[in-house]
Amino acid sequence: MYKKIISLLIFIAFTACKTRPTTTFTNKVETKNTTVDYSKLVVNEFTGDLAYNTTAFVEKYWRVVGNTGFNKSIHKVAEELEKAGFIKEEKTNSSTILTYRIEERPLKKTTWESVAASLTIQGEKLPLLQNSTNSNMIALNSYSTPKKGVTAEVIYIADVSKLKDTNVKGKIVFVETSPARVFNTAVVKGGAAGILSYSNPSYLQPEKNTTSIQFRSIPQNKDVKGWAIALSYHAKQRLKKKLQKEKVIVTANIKTNIYPSTELTLVADIKGAVAPEQRLVYSAHVQEPGANDNATGVGVALEMATLTAKFIKEGKLSPKRTLTFLWGDEIVSTRRYVQEDKARAKNIKWGISLDMVGENTAITGGSFLIEKMPDPSAIWTRGNDKHTEWGGSVLSLEQMKPHYLNDFVLKIFKEQGKRTNWEVNTNPYEGGSDHTPFLAADIPGVLFWHFTDQFYHTDNDRLDKVSKTTLKNVGTAALISAYTLLNANKHTAKIIISDIEKAAITRLNEELKQGKLALAKGGKLQTQINIINAWQNWYTKAINSTLDMVTSTSSINATIVNAQATIKLTAEHCIAELKR
Template structure:
């Protein structure tokens, strides 16, 4: 009888396993997701989206939203208005009228002094038309170009009917040159050094001008090569330019698409991934769109196969950078209070051998954003020095770093971090006191330029980012007392390592003549940050008393380490 029962039990287990009805354990997330996340869908989506010049409301933006919706439906997501209580996978497309018209470029060409070879043409430089530029008359505009080296003299110059050429942002001269001076248009060059313009001579970083429905002006952004050629033309005398611009400016609506995977126990609590659609590049940010879509698709597969059961909800949001995320956080205060984590997917697919960037986790504000030293470095994008009151202590930083470093070790993929800088979809979360980080790459020598195309995207990078992000998300939304214990240990270890690093950096600073008071303040700041970060693990459990002693003991050990570090610094003084 016992033998018969054993056989039946084994058969039942095998049947359950074969039918995919056994939920994955957290220790199995990485293996399962690594097998499923090929990067194919992410890459194909990136390739589709980057074909279009995308601004909220325009053709390319809306076609991208349609593509996402099509794939979500195919993956098993049900349109929210047709869903029942039993549907775990749903999506909706939010539509709102735009207050201002949308814009899209169609074509452009610039000729100098009637020469046949164009100075620039849209077919090869699709960032040459500044956002909000109007079309020229069908036959174009021919006008003298005025080179303005000193902006202080701009008001004194006769600009009516002429084209103003400046080596700076068009915004800086728009009012004086166009609205007051009567210039017909602007030639602008302002590529920053980190784009390596003398190497990437054809790159143009996209630019914009104010929408002026009265003057209906246009601006042409120049590449380094075009700028140099134009300056040489001035050496020979008067420069005339013929400019043809074709754009579309029209009323439209703002689309945001939101996909939800409903949690089984705490459905109101959620993790939100945000990927913005606007911006015309491949890496920025067609790659984020593609990674999020493959993540959503794989999650649907695992749910349908009953290999994955999520305790809390998982949300994927695609829309207009910062605007859509900000609205998602602020529009529904009841929903917002249950958003436990927010993650921005922005520039996540780079072929780093080509772009020069490295994958980065931009941390929530910690003391490295005040005292940036040692291995902590700001990117060329830059970040201001923050204040202690702006710190956001939380376990999310070190938890994600650990998960991504594990994927990096597995795939021989480099993972790094940078102090908080802002500028993407993580900011609205943080402003609402929701823990949030940014996944991105920098420095990218093709950032915001028309050379940010599909050839700069790596399928393996898409896979690594998407895999590590999914593994992290599943762990967080299914977190419990056991997860909390593990993270407490992880945070304590990170705190010890950080304090030891600050001892090293403090000694170097003292040798250079910096004050002991400052070094002790840095140690105190990190101690405080990590003690508070340990305490944030309470949000993983329903009963805080279950981990209270573990939190307190960990905090005590962090304090003890900090006291030791401070004493050693004082002894060195």
């Protein structure tokens, strides 16, 4: 009798879920008097032109915080914001909607920029490397060599553990690892003249992309004024072949600029009309040497900001909450924005990182990804879930961040994918970008990005790897997401609750399938039950998080309770199936 009652309840729950009418929150978000169609508003207006042109401007520079290229990029964005109607904060009043400011702080350390470099094997006319074609060859923080360069014998250290016992004084040390790993032993303690290094990971496909160099760095040391050169696969092979035959002497000629500077962060606000203290923050870091990483994020954020300004001026949009854009130093600027003003941080409702968002995946590989807030897939990664080659560590249940944001943005991006035949995927939480400071402060945060990219962090990450179509897709979906959240109310919350309920049922049934496969391979039943319970708990709390959209909890309490009951029944059914 008990089993029949449970089965009947589960049948009713599933039937209710299946027969419930589907509402697309990106297309129909109700307000008091109107129904706004955000997708049509944005799809026809976000062209990707400004995003692409900004990417082209920024990618010309090897950008380090405080250097010429970084600062020019910040001022270029500010210039475009002013054209769109944003006003410097010191010239505004309380009624100004579009504002921006450039925060300026002294850098604790000097900044750095590369100027020129060449590496030549003695007796050969053709340089082994030159900065004009391999802009990443000079390791970050390297000092200039004397004007005529440094000419010295190359000594190859195959086993870096033996470096400390090798006499390298006055020689150029060649290693196949990061130069930072051996800098202190080789240069500071060993007196080496410099370092040549090779350490391109396999996902860069170095035997195919033989000229690529992934940028490297060394500690900045004003006493020894050391330097290092990173090698491409082609240069590494050529040098090793030469070393097998004879003693090799090279001349390294490096010119860099190292100087005191200031750190700039650009903050643009689009003030909300009803609850301006509440805000959604998009963060796009400026530093890095490439086009996709992260000139594309800078460009997409700028077009999003300027297009929003246009809609407001034309009377097509009136955000209830504030939309903020940050351009600055990766993680550092975002962390400061979150930490320096506790009252402001308390009202940041969502934080999203735009990082590597314009890729031509036919060239770079991989796909567009939404890196989710920590959910159980970051503990038990299986089925369609998988970490990228960037890699992620296993999290714990205590590190979970249950929230509707994961499934909310995924649905909007999937809808944009259907409109334009664009692939959208997700990956479990890995960290490493501007979403991490938000999450560390218990602010819901996700990352929009691409991976794997076979040109990631290399000097072949240039404008020809960027797709204007991708810039448009990401910017369009990101703006639809933003407008929906900024004007969210009880109607939005109810739609999201329904969508999360469906997502939870799909996930629990997938975990039931994966659990059965695990048991067939000898896995423990209790582990599979724990996984089901973890997902039930995560989704139950995610549904509860929709309360942040409403002023009166009573308006959606019944919807929350019903959805949570359905999820609980589904989880119980899955566990019962596992126990059979």
